[in-house]
Amino acid sequence: MTSLDDFFWFALFGGLGVAMTTGPLGCFVVWRRMAYFGDSLAHSALIGVALGLALSIDTTFGVLIACIAVAVTITLLQDQQRLATDTLLGILAHSSLAIGLVAVSFLDNVRIDLMAYLFGDILAINGTDLAWVYGGGTVALAGLAYIWRPLLALSIHADIAHAEGVPVRATRLAFTLLLAIVIAIAMKIVGVLLIVSMLIIPAATARRFAQSPEQMAVLAAISGAIAVGGGLTASLHWNTPSGPSIVTAAFVLFLLANVVGLVFKRV
Amino acid sequence: MSSSQLLVDLTEISIEFDNRNILQAVDLSLNAGEIVTLVGPNGSGKSTLLKILLGLVRPDAGTIWRRQGLTIGYLPQRLTIDPVMPLTVDRLLKLTRASKDIDEVLLEVNAAHLKDTPVARLSGGELQRVLLARALLREPDLLVLDEPTQGVDFAGEIDLYELIARIRDTRGCGVLIVSHDLHLVMSSTDQVICLNHHVCCSGAPEAVQRNPAYLDLFGPRAAQGLAVYTHAHDHDHDMRGDVVATDGHFHSHTH
Numbered sequence: 165m166t167s168l169d170d171f172f173w174f175a176l177f178g179g180l181g182v183a184m185t186t187g188p189l190g191c192f193v194v195w196r197r198m199a200y201f202g203d204s205l206a207h208s209a210l211i212g213v214a215l216g217l218a219l220s221i222d223t224t225f226g227v228l229i230a231c232i233a234v235a236v237t238i239t240l241l242q243d244q245q246r247l248a249t250d251t252l253l254g255i256l257a258h259s260s261l262a263i264g265l266v267a268v269s270f271l272d273n274v275r276i277d278l279m280a281y282l283f284g285d286i287l288a289i290n291g292t293d294l295a296w297v298y299g300g301g302t303v304a305l306a307g308l309a310y311i312w313r314p315l316l317a318l319s320i321h322a323d324i325a326h327a328e329g330v331p332v333r334a335t336r337l338a339f340t341l342l343l344a345i346v347i348a349i350a351m352k353i354v355g356v357l358l359i360v361s362m363l364i365i366p367a368a369t370a371r372r373f374a375q376s377p378e379q380m381a382v383l384a385a386i387s388g389a390i391a392v393g394g395g396l397t398a399s400l401h402w403n404t405p406s407g408p409s410i411v412t413a414a415f416v417l418f419l420l421a422n423v424v425g426l427v428f429k430r431v
Numbered sequence: 432m433s434s435s436q437l438l439v440d441l442t443e444i445s446i447e448f449d450n451r452n453i454l455q456a457v458d459l460s461l462n463a464g465e466i467v468t469l470v471g472p473n474g475s476g477k478s479t480l481l482k483i484l485l486g487l488v489r490p491d492a493g494t495i496w497r498r499q500g501l502t503i504g505y506l507p508q509r510l511t512i513d514p515v516m517p518l519t520v521d522r523l524l525k526l527t528r529a530s531k532d533i534d535e536v537l538l539e540v541n542a543a544h545l546k547d548t549p550v551a552r553l554s555g556g557e558l559q560r561v562l563l564a565r566a567l568l569r570e571p572d573l574l575v576l577d578e579p580t581q582g583v584d585f586a587g588e589i590d591l592y593e594l595i596a597r598i599r600d601t602r603g604c605g606v607l608i609v610s611h612d613l614h615l616v617m618s619s620t621d622q623v624i625c626l627n628h629h630v631c632c633s634g635a636p637e638a639v640q641r642n643p644a645y646l647d648l649f650g651p652r653a654a655q656g657l658a659v660y661t662h663a664h665d666h667d668h669d670m671r672g673d674v675v676a677t678d679g680h681f682h683s684h685t686h
Contacts (some may be wrong), residue, residue, distance in 0.1 A: 195516045316526060321507065327575070374517045375519070376522055379517065
């Protein structure tokens with residue numbers, strides 16, 4: 165087996181792990197209209213990278229800390245009424261990206277490949293990364309399964325759920341923390357700028373065919389996995405950047421799903 | 432009604448937002464088997480009072496007493512379910528994790544035929560009945576309905592109020608309705624509370640309609656309309672039955 169093959173299988177294995185996690189969580193991002201929220205979290209990941217490098221701790225762990233901090237901040241700030249949520253998220257998303265870039269530039273004693281963080285470097289994935297992907301992914305999916313029912317009720321209508329005794333704040337916060345985990349592990353694969361696409365595109369593709377929320381979650385994981393496989397293969401053949409190739413593959417699947425959906429509706 | 436039937440008791444409830452008084456020393460109590468209707472102009476604090484009763488909003492002052500273990504079924508105002516979530520009526524009802532038979536409850540609200548319909552495809556009236564079924568599955572002691580007939584056509588409005596009265600009769604639960612259309616709920620309501628930041632007047636519906644405070648609030652046309660109340664079609668509906676444009680609350684005609 166050549167080393168190139170090794171890289172490929174490591175990357176594929178890692179990418180599939182990420183897709184299986186982002187699919188189901190992404191459904192809730194779509195249902196709860198949290199795409200912009202996901203962006204804010206993802207962009208703060210770069211601060212976590214800087215933090216990890218500065219403190220000489222694992223960068224994925226640094227990213228996790230930064231994402232959780234931003235997630236909690238947003239959740240607390242959302243209760244105020246002065247600024248609309250999208251304004252608030254816009255401020256946080258862009259300033260955290262800017263602060264991250266500035267912070268990274270201060271670390272001139274460390275050489276880092278900024279592009280790898282922004283757009284992902286799935287072919288550089290190693291054993292530790294895989295452990296993060298599968299460990300974090302298992303935690304995220306188990307957590308999601310645990311809060312599935314209350315989170316679903318909450319996503320259908322928050323006030324009804326609240327009146328029926330669903331612990332609204334706790335459930336919301338728990339979901340936010342799960343998202344932070346997913347972003348920390350997905351960053352390696354598609355990078356800070358493209359993480360949200362792995363959350364929302366497979367879920368949106370799955371919507372065409374799903375009859376129930378659970379079906380949509382499973383189909384989203386599958387369509388994400390196909391995108392990872394297709395994108396990686398394409399990137400190997402045409403020597404294109406892997407992260408953007410995966411996202412492009414996901415988008416092509418989304419287009420195909422909609423074309424197929426339209427055709428079936430006509431019949 | 433004996434006091435042992437008391438479900439909720441709110442006393443001296445006050446709340447303000449941005450230095451504006453929304454509710455001032457409002458009292459509200461409700462017994463099992465009783466239908467209470469809350470009427471008042473837009474922005475009079477009706478929905479806020481409901482949310483305080485439900486525990487969704489905490490008042491600045493006042494006490495809230497709920498019977499221990501009280502189960503509340505709640506239908507919010509203007510509910511829409513995003514079509515991006517694939518959800519059938521059956522699945523929506525199963526979310527309550529109720530042991531009771533879903534078919535039976537759907538039959539009770541005349542919605543048995545909707546069981547496998549995607550929730551996003553229901554009309555306004557259908558959705559309200561499905562949500563009512565959902566609330567009933569939890570076997571509530573108290574039903575709280577915030578403008579339950581919004582987006583429902585006139586015939587549907589009458590049906591819905593008749594249904595609510597029937598549910599009260601068979602189940603003996605308490606019902607609290609916020610309504611802009613007092614004449615529609617008159618026949619089934621036991622007590623009317625007229626709210627405009629404070630309780631203007633309350634009592635039996637016929638008495639409230641003659642009360643000067645009520646007439647003050649809803650203008651001289653309400654007084655003229657005492658003899659005959661008819662529903663004025665002051666708004667249109669789009670294809671899904673949602674109200675497109677509406678203004679005013681009490682429309683009355685003399686004949």
